[in-house]
Amino acid sequence: PGTMAVFLLLPLFSFLAAVIAVAEVSGAQATGLFGVERSEVCVVADRAPGEPTFAVELDGKTYHVCCAKCEARLKEDPSLRYSVDQVTGRAVDKADAFIAVTEDGRAFYFESEKTARIFDAILRGRAGGAEVY
Numbered sequence: 487p488g489t490m491a492v493f494l495l496l497p498l499f500s501f502l503a504a505v506i507a508v509a510e511v512s513g514a515q516a517t518g519l520f521g522v523e524r525s526e527v528c529v530v531a532d533r534a535p536g537e538p539t540f541a542v543e544l545d546g547k548t549y550h551v552c553c554a555k556c557e558a559r560l561k562e563d564p565s566l567r568y569s570v571d572q573v574t575g576r577a578v579d580k581a582d583a584f585i586a587v588t589e590d591g592r593a594f595y596f597e598s599e600k601t602a603r604i605f606d607a608i609l610r611g612r613a614g615g616a617e618v619y
Contacts, residue, residue: 519586519594519606524548527593529580530556530566534591547581569595572605 526534529549539550551557568577583595586602596602
């Protein structure tokens, strides 16, 4: 029951986080998103730490984390393996997602590069995709 509630509320919390992120990034003269390799992002911290991450295998999927503390959290809390595509509102497994980061290292997870480009355009305040990938 508790896990189901988390998955049901995840889209709402992610939408609110996206609204806040857009406001914060837009207010900071955002330059947009940059597609990155999975190994560049800690899926628990949702950041590109700028240092090497290491792979953690869970249920046949590979996730990357920055430290032992994040590894323990990922293993204890299955909801950390998921995010919500900021454009479609659908849940995505971080192991399968297209990952893009802002200049300050914040990570966002998408169903595809196409939805990442749409979100990038929203961050940049214009229609059409960006050419930064």
